[in-house]
Amino acid sequence: MRPMTSQRDPQMLPFMKMHGLGNDFVVVDSRAAQLEITTAMARGIAHRRFGLGFDQLAIISNARPDSDADAHLTFYNADGSTSAACGNATRCIARHLIDETGKTALHLTTDRGDLRAQEAGHGLTAVNMGPPQLDWNEIPLAEEMDTLELPIEGGPTATGMGNPHCTFFVEDADVIPLEEFGPRYEHHPLYPQRTNVQIAHLVGPDHLRMRVWERGVGITLASGSSSCATAVAAARKGLTGRKVRIDLDGGTLWIDWREDGVWMTGETMHVASGSFTRQFLESLGQ
Known part of the structure; x- marks a missing residue:
């Protein structure tokens, strides 16, 4: 340097x-x-x-x-x-x-x-x-498609938060072998710039549990942009409202998808x- x-x-x-x-x-x-x-x-x-x-x-x-x-x-x-x-x-x-x-x-x-x-x-x-990017070419994806449910096993949701995200909603995020699951989808051909990968499940009303594989990094204990993307995906799917609590391996973030953008609050x-x-x-x- x-x-x-x-x-x-x-x-x-x-x-x-x-x-x-x-x-x-x-x-x-x-x-x-x-x-x-x-x-x-x-x-x-x-x-x-x-x-x-x-x-x-x-x-x-x-x-x-x-x-x-x-x-x-x-x-x-x-x-x-x-x-x-x-x-x-x-x-x-x-x-x-x-x-x-x-x-x-x-x-x-x-x-x-x-x-x-x-x-x-x-x-x-x-x-x-900032506002989430929901159009396929903004995220970006390799071709035009519905970003709410991608043609990938598990029907994940694609979201852009200045970086690309692929969010899977599962029954239990803690049993997924993230060290194998993450890199498989980070390099998926639908994502020309690679993607961050999230697996999440619903804990209760407006309460999610999430784990993260970050592109170019690997497993992380938390990710702010991934939390924002997961909150947006959950709201779009009707799983939660637009204001949620997300529990990550390293702690908790509170996400609020407002008219002016996605607000993230935490320690x-x-x-x-x-x-x-x-x-x-x-x-x-x-």
Whole structure:
């Protein structure tokens, strides 16, 4: 990871380690000096033995000069690929910026578009992940079809939340071998950009249990965009209303599909702050 200016010594390049319900992130603040990120660098930092480890790497940058946004966020998966959206990372960064600025509401930009975040009280942070993408070409799928029930065994629902999702509703999500099930559908030919895979079952009225396989990552303890997609799919299928509780392996998120977008509320954790060493950065070719 190489600063494009000389304002930072790479020996002291700082990072924050955060998680949202066990969905963990390395966050680098590049507002003071623009950073150049490569696939190899993202993979190196993501390695849980030779690097630091993360589900996603998130970069905080300055918003465009013509924007009134508080910051711009960029996301990388553990395999080095990029993602336009990452709900839990957005919540974690929003909490950091709320604490930093004293604001109770934020305007953030991402490749997904403009997102709003706000203080939700009791240590919770809420983010509006924007309207769901329900048309086949927006998700995107490989060909035109009804996104409510795909021509795949189990009739999953396709949803876009700035990244593609494939949601299966089953009798018991906990008995599905996700380590086999997830990669089978991540690379399904209907999804040209691969997909996140969710399996969920109804616990009670407006209450779901969900497990997640993230594209480019694997099994995760939680996923914000997957939770939003699952809530939207459940409401479209008439399984729930538009405001639901979702229990994940790492904890609980509350999703509210409103007219202005899909709001996600939950806990965040700033675990530690540190700096990448020169030796480590040089091992990545920097």
